[in-house]
Amino acid sequence: MDRRNFIRSSISAAVAASLPGTQALAASLLHTPTTVPSNIDAITGDGAEVTLQQAAVQELSDSLKGKLLLPGSSAYDDARWLLRPQYDRHPALIVQPTGSADVQNAVDFARDNSLLLAVKCGGHSATGKSSCDKGMQIDLSQLRNARVDRAAKTARIAGGSLLGELDHEAMSHGLVTTAGSVSHTGVGGLTLGGGFGRLGRRFGMSIDNVLEMDVVTPDGKLRRVNADNDPDLYWALRGGGGNFGVVTSFLFQLHEMQRDVVTGFIGYPLSEAKQILEFYAEYAEKIPDEMGLGAGVGGRLGQEPGVGIYFVWSGDPAKADKYIEPLRKAGTVVADRVTTMDYVAVQRSGDIDDTRAFTGYMKSSFLNSMTSELIDTLVDNFEPHPDRGTRFGFGVSGGAIGRVANADTAFAHRDAKFSLMSFVSWKSDTDKEEHVKYIKSHWSNVEPFSTGFYVNDHFDQPQESVNATYRENFPRLLNIKQKYDPTNLFRLNANIRSV
Ligand SMILES: Cc1cc2nc3c(=O)[nH]c(=O)nc-3n(C[C@H](O)[C@H](O)[C@H](O)COP(=O)(O)OP(=O)(O)OC[C@H]3O[C@@H](n4cnc5c(N)ncnc54)[C@H](O)[C@@H]3O)c2cc1C
Structure with a gap:
């Protein structure tokens, strides 16, 4: 320890030792x-x-x-x-x-x-x-903190916060904004790549609700970025991921919403997977914005694989049945779990309690449509395995997500009607090779239907495929990257390579 640090820490310790009770506690917080x-x-x-x-x-x-x-x-x-x-x-x-x-x-x-x-x-x-x-x-x-301004219907969220903090604080004022489906996901990573969530069709993506950000750019400057200040950077940060600096706070637009939502899961046998997915593809075109919808084929490790449709209805509870009943008629129902639940509890319902037990690998894709050809390809190549969980999930976009133009933010997949996630998971202490190989070969069948992947789900895709997923926004993103990050300091992301 050098002299300066020795003196400083000795003084801290001496001050702490000489003070009783709360004063000692305060002294123990002195910075060392x-x-x-x-x-x-x-x-x-x-x-x-x-x-x-x-x-x-x-x-x-x-x-x-x-x-x-x-x-x-x-x-x-x-x-x-x-x-x-x-x-x-x-x-x-x-x-x-x-x-x-x-x-x-x-x-x-x-x-x-x-x-x-x-x-x-x-x-x-x-x-x-x-x-x-x-x-x-x-x-x-x-750097975790959420502060709601009830009158302005906004929330200032520190850049290291988790989604649970945002949902919890906002809902205590009867307010919400779109956040992802697992409450211990970071606001930072999820938002900068786009941000899908149960309320996305109603209130837009997370980025559509970002009014302002404080960001430390590669030159070390702290900038307040919004539609008027550094508008190019404001545009790029909404969908361009972590490429442009460190966001230390986000200002989110919030929306009034009742606390209770109607949510549930309707399950069907695996043998009806094609029929259910065909129904789902059509049904997704007819639902109002208040219906958040997802469909999955497969199951977690140890579960009997099946097919299911999940939903969250955040509209008038009296109208929920109108949109749930068709799901009950779509096939042979083997599970019917519909309930009214606190929205914040719904947001926590997918949390992972033992994060070290399983690990996984995934591929994601945006789709213009769910064609019969894609559904057949997917279901025919579905291979359950005793040592892994295998799941394919289709999310529905559209609604408020699709009413923003591709060029309005850096996120370039507004026209995608669906997203597809293919995910395998296995016990952390078992061999992964076979499972990763399976999902990669499966993915090669699906890829021809894809319009690109979600930058937040990217799994070491080659550089040309990273560039391609920014679609027509790539040239503008590259210009902004070259201006703000000419040495590519922020490169550990779905990288827009400035050099
Ligand atoms: C269990 C699970 C559930 C998910 N659910 C959803 C979902 O519902 N909707 C959805 O859209 N996505 C979802 N995702 C994907 C998720 O959006 C990405 O994994 C995202 O990167 C997570 O953000 P993070 O802050 O937790 O990650 P981190 O690993 O902490 O960060 C990821 C990257 O984001 C950047 N970054 C993070 N914070 C900042 C910051 N403050 N400033 C600058 N750069 C930053 C960095 O480049 C970093 O490498 C989910 C992922 C998982 C694992």
Whole structure:
């Protein structure tokens, strides 16, 4: 420990020891920067080895109100945690900011040293790109807060928050906005890529409700970005993923909604999969915006595979039956679970309690339509397996999602009527090769029907396929990327490569 840190931590300890009760507690919260014991080996964005000088890293540590975390502490291991257990990354250093100023210091340090840089919010990245080996990780888990302005019907959400915080705070005022279907997903990652959710057809995608963002750009500047300030960046951040900087807060538009919604699941035998999916494809064209709808074929590991339709009706409860009854007539009903439920509880109902038990691999796709040919291809190639869960899920877009033009935000799949997710999961301690091979070969059959994939679900697709999924928005995105991130500092994402 150098002299300056020794004096500072000795004073903190001495002050804490001399004070009773709450004063001692307050003193224990005095900021003590992490001591950096030696030089640190790291890598650049291009993979070259670099040595970070101890004094420079110490200066970074001293500049933070939050923490610098180095290997060897439990806080470091918690901060590098990702949802999918197959990604066990070990960054050279982790910055855990408590505000935008810390993020600016971290970004300046990463840029000046050309470091490989990862940004983590909820840690749900499909490819484990929110942490990295031997680079710097910015872990936003201490940047969690949701503040609702009831009169303005808006919510200011800190950039590291989870969806559950947004839903919980907003609904306590009788307000909502579109958020994804698992409450421990990060607001940051989900929103920047687009953001689908149970209310999307009614209130639009998450990005359609973002009025403003505070973002630290690669030059280290903190910018308030909205329709008037940096409008290009405001456009690009809504669908362009983590390519342009670190968002430290989002301002969301909220909407009035009753607390209780009618929700449920109607199940049918696997043998009727084609008939049910044909019905679903037609039915999806007829439903009002208040109906959020999904269909799935398959099952989790150990479950009897079947086919099912899920829904959330957020409209007038008296009208719910009109839209549920046709589902009961679509085939042989083997499960009928319809209930009225608190919306926030519905949003938590898909949460994963043991995130280390299973791991998985997925492919996603947008579709203009669900043709009979696609349905046949999918069902004929469905192969249940005793050691894995295999599921195909069709989400319905349209409604408010489809009333925005492809060019209005960076998200370029407004015209897609459906999204398809193919997912295999297996016990973390078993061999994965066979399952990944299966879903890849299955996917090659489905790909001809696809108009592109969701950047939030991307699974190491080749660069040309990443570029192609931004469709006609790609040239504008590339220009904006070259302007704000000319060295491609923010590259661990569905990358728009500026260099
Ligand atoms: C269980 C599960 C359920 C899901 N459900 C839905 C759903 O209902 N709807 C839907 O649309 N998607 C859904 N997804 C996909 C989800 O949108 C992506 O996985 C998303 O990236 C998760 O965001 P995160 O913050 O949790 O992830 P992280 O892994 O923390 O971040 C992913 C990437 O987002 C970027 N990023 C995150 N926060 C910031 C920030 N503040 N500033 C700048 N960049 C940032 C970084 O590039 C990072 O690599 C789901 C995923 C899972 C695993």
